[in-house]
Amino acid sequence: MLETDNLIYYSYNRTKCDKVSSSLEREIEELFDELGINRIYSKIYIGLIKLGGKGTVEDLIKHTGLSRSLMYKGLKELEKLGLVLSLATKPKTYVLSPPKENLKRLVKNKVKSLIERTEHVTSIIESALITHIGSIEPVYSTIDGWNNIINMVHFVIKSAKHEILMFIPVNFVxxxxxxxxxxxxxxxxxxxxxxxxxxxxxxxxxxxxxxVATIVRARPYGSRLIVIADNRMVLLAPLAWVSGEPLGIRALLAEDLDVTFIFTSYYHGRIISSSLVIRRNINVGDKYTFVNIGTALDFIQHAKKYKYELLAKVRGLDNITKRQVILEGSIYDVILKPHKGIFSLLVDTGGVIYTIGGYRAFIEDISAQEVTIEVTDPVQDYLSKNSNLQ
Incomplete structure (x- = not known):
C-alpha cells in the first residue's frame, strides 16, 4: 500500500493482475452496466487492475487499445466518480481508489436515486388514476342460486385487505x-x-x-345480505323466504368505485343509524387502515367513547396542488352526518389542522385514499413524553 498527499490507493501484485480472469472482467462490466457507467470506463478500470492498480496513459493505451482521446475522457469520468485518483507525477500516474468503499458508495447512491425516481413516478401515476378514475371500466356480475351466493360471500370476505362492512340475517352468521x-x-x-x-x-x-368483528350491531329486521370489501367490491343479495328457508333470487356483485361508494354511504346512513351496537372490540394498540372515510370516522367515534388517544396517518391527494401527500398527526375532530352526505376528518399535524375527505372529495384539503388510525393510551403517551414523572 502506498500513500501520497494523504490519498491512499492500492498497489496490486503485477504478476497476479496480469492473469485477471475473463469471468472477473465480465463481473466488473456487468456491475458498471447496472450502475449506468459506460463500458469504455470499465475497460479502463480493468486495465488499471491488470497494471497492478496504477499506470500512465501510455500504459493504459497499450493494455486496452483505446485511443488517446477516449482514454483521457474515460480517466476524467472515473476521477469524477471517485474510482480513480491522479498523482502529480511526470508523466501523470493514475491509481485505483479503494474499490470496496467507493463501489459501495456508487451502489448506495444509485439505489437512492432509483427510490426517489420510483416515488416520483408512482406519485404521478396515482394522481393520473385519481384524475381519470371515471374512465376505469367497472365490472358487474350476477350470481344465481343460493349455494353460489354463499360461496361468493366467502370470496368477498377473504379478498378484503383493509375493511369489511357486512349486513346479514342472523340465520346465516x-x-x-x-x-x-x-x-x-x-x-x-x-x-x-x-x-x-x-x-x-x-x-x-x-x-x-x-x-369476530370490531363492531357488532343488531337490527330487528332486514331482508337482504350486503357485503362491502375495501370500498372496491360490493355484493347485494335480496332474499325471499319460502317455508322459513332462504331463496336467493339473484345477487349482484359490483366492482365499481362509484357503486361501492353509494352502497357504503347507504350502509352508514341507513343500516348503522337503525341498528344497536351490542359490542365494541377496541383496545390500545389496535391499528386499522381504512379506504373509506365514513368507516374510519365511525370507528373513531366508537374509540373516543373509551377516551383513547387516536393518531392518524393519511395518504391522499392534495385538492389544490393535485399531488400525493402523506400527513401524520392527532385526531382533532370528526364531522359525520351520513344522511347529509358529510364525511370529514380534521387532523392536527402539530399546529396546522387539515380537513380530510373521502372518495372524490373536493371541499376538504385532502381527498384520502387511505386513513390509518392507531389506538393509544393517553396516560402512557403523557408519561412517555414526560419521562421524569415516571
Missing part, C-alpha cells in the same frame, strides 16, 4: 364466523350488522360471535 375471525386476525376492520333479531337471544350473545 355461523356460515361466516371463521372467515370473519380470520380477516380480523390479519388486521382487517370488520363492521358486522346482524338483522332479524327479535330479542337479545343467546344466539346473538354468543361470545365467539361477538369476537
Amino acid at each position: 355461523n356460515e361466516y364466523i371463521v372467515d370473519l375471525a380470520e380477516a380480523r386476525s390479519h388486521g382487517v376492520y370488520v363492521d358486522l350488522t346482524i338483522s332479524n333479531i327479535s330479542s337479545m337471544n343467546s344466539r346473538i350473545m354468543d361470545k365467539d360471535l361477538l369476537k
Whole structure:
C-alpha cells in the first residue's frame, strides 16, 4: 500500500493482475452496466487492475487499445466518480481508489436515486388514476342460486385487505364466523350488522360471535345480505323466504368505485343509524387502515367513547396542488352526518389542522385514499413524553 498527499490507493501484485480472469472482467462490466457507467470506463478500470492498480496513459493505451482521446475522457469520468485518483507525477500516474468503499458508495447512491425516481413516478401515476378514475371500466356480475351466493360471500370476505362492512340475517352468521375471525386476525376492520333479531337471544350473545368483528350491531329486521370489501367490491343479495328457508333470487356483485361508494354511504346512513351496537372490540394498540372515510370516522367515534388517544396517518391527494401527500398527526375532530352526505376528518399535524375527505372529495384539503388510525393510551403517551414523572 502506498500513500501520497494523504490519498491512499492500492498497489496490486503485477504478476497476479496480469492473469485477471475473463469471468472477473465480465463481473466488473456487468456491475458498471447496472450502475449506468459506460463500458469504455470499465475497460479502463480493468486495465488499471491488470497494471497492478496504477499506470500512465501510455500504459493504459497499450493494455486496452483505446485511443488517446477516449482514454483521457474515460480517466476524467472515473476521477469524477471517485474510482480513480491522479498523482502529480511526470508523466501523470493514475491509481485505483479503494474499490470496496467507493463501489459501495456508487451502489448506495444509485439505489437512492432509483427510490426517489420510483416515488416520483408512482406519485404521478396515482394522481393520473385519481384524475381519470371515471374512465376505469367497472365490472358487474350476477350470481344465481343460493349455494353460489354463499360461496361468493366467502370470496368477498377473504379478498378484503383493509375493511369489511357486512349486513346479514342472523340465520346465516355461523356460515361466516371463521372467515370473519380470520380477516380480523390479519388486521382487517370488520363492521358486522346482524338483522332479524327479535330479542337479545343467546344466539346473538354468543361470545365467539361477538369476537369476530370490531363492531357488532343488531337490527330487528332486514331482508337482504350486503357485503362491502375495501370500498372496491360490493355484493347485494335480496332474499325471499319460502317455508322459513332462504331463496336467493339473484345477487349482484359490483366492482365499481362509484357503486361501492353509494352502497357504503347507504350502509352508514341507513343500516348503522337503525341498528344497536351490542359490542365494541377496541383496545390500545389496535391499528386499522381504512379506504373509506365514513368507516374510519365511525370507528373513531366508537374509540373516543373509551377516551383513547387516536393518531392518524393519511395518504391522499392534495385538492389544490393535485399531488400525493402523506400527513401524520392527532385526531382533532370528526364531522359525520351520513344522511347529509358529510364525511370529514380534521387532523392536527402539530399546529396546522387539515380537513380530510373521502372518495372524490373536493371541499376538504385532502381527498384520502387511505386513513390509518392507531389506538393509544393517553396516560402512557403523557408519561412517555414526560419521562421524569415516571
